[in-house]
Amino acid sequence: MIRVQSLWQRGALDFLRAPMAIVGLLILALVVLAALFAPWITPQNPYDLMQLDVLDARLAPGATSSEGHYTYWLGTDGQGRDLYSAIVYGLRISLLVGVGSALIAAVIGTLIGLVSAYAGGWVDALLMRLVDLLLSFPGILMALMILAWLGKGVGNVVLTLVVLEWAYYARTARGQALVESRREYVEAARGQGISRWRILVGHILPNCLPPLIVIGALQIARAITLEATLSFLGLGVPITEPSLGLLIANGFQFMLGDEYWISVFPGLALLLTIVAINLVGDRLRDVLNPRLQR
Amino acid sequence: MKALDNAVLPATLEVRNLCTSFHTRDGILPAVRDVSLRLQPGRILGLVGESGSGKSVTGFSILGLVDAPGRISSGEILFHGQDLVQLRPSQLRHLQGNRIAMIFQDPMMTLNPVLRIDTQMIEAVRAHNPMSTREARQHACETLASMGIASPEERLRAYPHQLSGGMRQRVAIAIALLHRPDLIIADEPTTALDVTIQAQILGEVQKLVREQGTALIWITHDLSVVAGLADDVAVMYAGRIVEQGSVDAVLDQPLHPYTQGLIDSLPSRNRRGQRLRQIPGMAPDLLSMPVGCAFAERCSRVSSACSEQPQPLEIEPGRSVRCFHPGVAHGQ
Amino acid sequence: MTLWLLRRVGQAVLVMLLMTLIVFVGLNAIGNPVDILIGEDLNQAERLQAIARLGLDQPLWQQYLTFLDGALHGHLGKSFVHHEDALQLILQRLPATFELAFSALLMAIVIGVPLGLFAGLYPDHFASRLMMTGSIVGFSLPSFWVALMLIMLFSVHLGWLPASGRGATREWLGIQWSWLTLDGWQHLLLPALNLALFKISLVLRLTRAGVREILPQDFVKFARAKGLSPLRVTLMHVLRNTLIPLVTVLGLELGSTIAYAVVTESIFAWPGAGKLILDSINTLDRPVVVAYLMVVVVIFVSLNLLVDVLYRLLDPRVRLEGAQ
Numbered sequence: 028m029i030r031v032q033s034l035w036q037r038g039a040l041d042f043l044r045a046p047m048a049i050v051g052l053l054i055l056a057l058v059v060l061a062a063l064f065a066p067w068i069t070p071q072n073p074y075d076l077m078q079l080d081v082l083d084a085r086l087a088p089g090a091t092s093s094e095g096h097y098t099y100w101l102g103t104d105g106q107g108r109d110l111y112s113a114i115v116y117g118l119r120i121s122l123l124v125g126v127g128s129a130l131i132a133a134v135i136g137t138l139i140g141l142v143s144a145y146a147g148g149w150v151d152a153l154l155m156r157l158v159d160l161l162l163s164f165p166g167i168l169m170a171l172m173i174l175a176w177l178g179k180g181v182g183n184v185v186l187t188l189v190v191l192e193w194a195y196y197a198r199t200a201r202g203q204a205l206v207e208s209r210r211e212y213v214e215a216a217r218g219q220g221i222s223r224w225r226i227l228v229g230h231i232l233p234n235c236l237p238p239l240i241v242i243g244a245l246q247i248a249r250a251i252t253l254e255a256t257l258s259f260l261g262l263g264v265p266i267t268e269p270s271l272g273l274l275i276a277n278g279f280q281f282m283l284g285d286e287y288w289i290s291v292f293p294g295l296a297l298l299l300t301i302v303a304i305n306l307v308g309d310r311l312r313d314v315l316n317p318r319l320q321r
Numbered sequence: 322m323k324a325l326d327n328a329v330l331p332a333t334l335e336v337r338n339l340c341t342s343f344h345t346r347d348g349i350l351p352a353v354r355d356v357s358l359r360l361q362p363g364r365i366l367g368l369v370g371e372s373g374s375g376k377s378v379t380g381f382s383i384l385g386l387v388d389a390p391g392r393i394s395s396g397e398i399l400f401h402g403q404d405l406v407q408l409r410p411s412q413l414r415h416l417q418g419n420r421i422a423m424i425f426q427d428p429m430m431t432l433n434p435v436l437r438i439d440t441q442m443i444e445a446v447r448a449h450n451p452m453s454t455r456e457a458r459q460h461a462c463e464t465l466a467s468m469g470i471a472s473p474e475e476r477l478r479a480y481p482h483q484l485s486g487g488m489r490q491r492v493a494i495a496i497a498l499l500h501r502p503d504l505i506i507a508d509e510p511t512t513a514l515d516v517t518i519q520a521q522i523l524g525e526v527q528k529l530v531r532e533q534g535t536a537l538i539w540i541t542h543d544l545s546v547v548a549g550l551a552d553d554v555a556v557m558y559a560g561r562i563v564e565q566g567s568v569d570a571v572l573d574q575p576l577h578p579y580t581q582g583l584i585d586s587l588p589s590r591n592r593r594g595q596r597l598r599q600i601p602g603m604a605p606d607l608l609s610m611p612v613g614c615a616f617a618e619r620c621s622r623v624s625s626a627c628s629e630q631p632q633p634l635e636i637e638p639g640r641s642v643r644c645f646h647p648g649v650a651h652g653q
Numbered sequence: 654m655t656l657w658l659l660r661r662v663g664q665a666v667l668v669m670l671l672m673t674l675i676v677f678v679g680l681n682a683i684g685n686p687v688d689i690l691i692g693e694d695l696n697q698a699e700r701l702q703a704i705a706r707l708g709l710d711q712p713l714w715q716q717y718l719t720f721l722d723g724a725l726h727g728h729l730g731k732s733f734v735h736h737e738d739a740l741q742l743i744l745q746r747l748p749a750t751f752e753l754a755f756s757a758l759l760m761a762i763v764i765g766v767p768l769g770l771f772a773g774l775y776p777d778h779f780a781s782r783l784m785m786t787g788s789i790v791g792f793s794l795p796s797f798w799v800a801l802m803l804i805m806l807f808s809v810h811l812g813w814l815p816a817s818g819r820g821a822t823r824e825w826l827g828i829q830w831s832w833l834t835l836d837g838w839q840h841l842l843l844p845a846l847n848l849a850l851f852k853i854s855l856v857l858r859l860t861r862a863g864v865r866e867i868l869p870q871d872f873v874k875f876a877r878a879k880g881l882s883p884l885r886v887t888l889m890h891v892l893r894n895t896l897i898p899l900v901t902v903l904g905l906e907l908g909s910t911i912a913y914a915v916v917t918e919s920i921f922a923w924p925g926a927g928k929l930i931l932d933s934i935n936t937l938d939r940p941v942v943v944a945y946l947m948v949v950v951v952i953f954v955s956l957n958l959l960v961d962v963l964y965r966l967l968d969p970r971v972r973l974e975g976a977q
Contacts (some may be wrong), residue, residue, distance in 0.1 A: 047786055136830065160668070162959065165912030252793075256797055260931060261935065275798055275801065282801060298790075418878035422878070431872050444881060448881050
């Protein structure tokens with residue numbers, strides 16, 4: 028376990044050596060905090076249809092609401108939603124879906140990968156062929172197909188994403204497990220009579236974590252993008268609880284009429300979030316990659 | 322070749338106080354320190370040392386192939402009187418592969434695996450001699466043949482991985498000889514090969530060098546190779562040359578304890594049933610070198626004087642040693 | 654080589670068969686195949702007729718064979734919406750999608766490779782660092798949003814390029830292509846750029862990584878020791894060795910590009926297969942969806958095969974294995 032500890036410590040310091048990574052981390056912190064405290068920092072709950080006033084639709088940024096309570100700092104969308112509130116709540120959905128699907132996929136995928144490495148033989152071969160097949164298909168097509176059968180809804184989107192993502196974790200976990208199982212400390216542990224399962228979970232798994240973390244970070248970004256894309260195409264979340272993708276879609280028609288803010292601002296929020304995650308994930312990959320360490 | 326000849330003929334290569342360092346993230350690594358050499362045309366110099374002694378970096382420095390973060394920090398490298406360190410890259414390129422050539426250790430890694438042999442030889446020819454592809458190919462073929470390589474046409478059409486290790490190295494040597502250079506630097510060219518092939522190649526190289534009057538630096542960690550091949554020898558330790566001289570003189574009467582240790586640890590010098598003699602200790606970490614003699618902590622002759630850096634002591638012309646206790650034989 | 658090729662083709666065929674099985678099973682498992690393939694607005698008598706005609710009253714394995722037979726002959730049902738043969742519909746729209754995907758990939762290579770080469774050769778240069786950060790932004794950008802921004806900038810504000818649709822076409826080899834006309838190019842530029850953005854970032858990073866891996870290798874040093882000009886060393890040795898694995902990745906990326914064209918086609922109203930499939934999903938035009946699935950499977954498996962063959966052709970170490 029000593030190996031793993033020093034890697035974390037060294038890794039953390041190394042991570043902070045890149046200014047872009049710090050920027051990413053800060054933006055991410057901001058986003059997460061905003062999403063967490065959404066009800067407290069927004070003037071309006073954009074999902075509560077009672078709070079929306081259709082008369083306030085398509086107001087430019089900086090306009091005041093018709094009842095004079097507050098200012099629409101980022102303007103309103105086609106249904107009268109305060110764009111700022113909608114964006115913050117939309118970030119909630121994005122993070123929920125992205126992180127949620129990544130976590131579930133990580134657990135399932137890692138388990139399958141470890142089992143595959145542990146079992147070996149034809150089980151391993153079969154599972155890996157399945158993984159290869161799954162990974163060789165572009166995610167968006169599969170997502171379209173699955174959602175076409177399942178229908179809309181946040182749960183279905185998460186399910187779809189999990190189906191797409193688990194294979195990455197499985198392949199990496201299996202590869203790492205195989206590499207680790209050949210190391211001396213595993214031989215030593217086996218020589219001490221520790222059961223193979225305990226070795227797998229207690230010794231091999233912790234050493235598989237670094238590449239899995241990297242994949243996890245990048246997958247979260249990918250999941251968020253995919254969810255936004257699917258929502259944009261009308262296949263993701265329902266209309267009444269718009270995620271960022273749907274907000275952007277709603278604003279498409281108004282763009283040609285110079286009411287740019289309805290699409291641009293949600294897009295910027297989405298962009299910032301994804302860029303931040305990718306910056307952090309990219310730096311993590313450089314730091315946790317043992318090959319690049321001297 | 323007598324010692325007198327050294328002073329008469331103009332030197333092909335003269336290295337004066339060469340220092341090459343690597344500026345790494347962990348500090349400055351002095352790979353080559355205050356190295357001075359002299360090489361006459363037609364003579365073979367054996368540069369001997371362990372890995373990390375700086376012998377390869379010396380070779381690369383002469384040819385101007387030291388890659389960042391390394392650079393030559395001081396010294397002169399006089400080739401036919403011209404200081405190579407001061408040359409512009411374009412001028413240096415004119416000499417590389419043309420008047421000075423290099424042979425690397427592992428031919429599998431030095432030949433581009435995705436290009437054919439003829440492509441790689443033709444480009445070497447045309448880099449310094451503007452002839453047509455056909456003519457260049459002809460020249461390459463002749464050079465291969467002159468080295469005694471059978472069916473050179475077939476070899477030319479092959480890819481590196483299709484040839485045996487020994488054949489690949491012969492091709493690398495042929496490439497070095499394409500423009501009849503005045504100086505060849507060979508960096509452990511036979512280390513990766515079979516002993517029998519090694520002997521063959523050594524013989525071939527020696528013959529070619531004598532025929533064409535090329536000066537040759539043969540870099541190796543194997544003293545026995547030097548014994549059979551070279552005229553002169555320079556022993557390197559921790560970036561410095563600790564002993565230099567003609568092969569006969571140095572091997573018969575080694576002055577530096579490290580040289581003595583190397584000779585003693587040769588298997589041929591040990592009797593069967595006896596324990597193999599080894600030099601105690603390990604090579605020092607180049608990043609944290611002691612101020613004094615780098616060999617002190619492994620030396621049986623060490624005294625308080627050794628906390629200073631010994632300068633080269635010239636016993637006779639062409640024979641020098643860096644030691645405060647040269648020539649004192651340690652207990653047998 | 655031929656033995657390997659035969660084996661590979663065999664594998665490809667096997668995968669395609671497997672996919673047809675999955676699609677078929679999927680069809681039957683998800684819903685009533687009668688509704689899926691026939692449609693819902695037929696009266697009882699017509700339904701029975703259709704069932705008999707399509708052989709849906711037969712045992713499952715027989716249905717599968719019929720399905721397979723139909724697939725091989727190119728009959729995958731009729732579109733509910735367009736009342737034409739589903740496969741024909743898709744094949745008609747494919748050239749437009751290919752046009753888009755190829756243009757995007759071409760852009761990605763032309764822009765990404767030289768930039769990646771520079772970034773790999775001079776990693777500490779200010780421009781290189783900028784490119785690396787830029788590339789992260791590049792593949793973080795959601796492509797649909799970028800499409801909107803492109804339209805807003807180039808169509809709405811500057812008015813330089815059209816916002817939607819495909820341009821005028823000219824015929825070549827029996828198919829209508831729009832890249833043969835100037836008007837076609839004007840319509841092609843924005844959507845292709847949109848698709849290419851992600852790829853450019855990818856290619857840039859891959860090229861840079863490849864160059865950085867190749868550069869310290871001995872054969873590069875040896876090439877310089879031969880006195881070759883820096884240009885030749887860079888192009889003939891560094892770039893050439895980097896491109897070989899890169900080509901295979903790019904080949905596979907072509908497949909991914911064709912897939913992601915769905916989004917671009919939707920926004921730019923580009924009349925390709927992607928837009929068709931989206932519309933079909935929304936209107937529940939199942940036969941078209943099934944046909945599209947089959948076509949995509951064939952494209953992907955063939956692409957994988959082609960890429961494998963290409964790699965063997967390019968890398969002599971792999972090609973000549975066993976031929977010694």
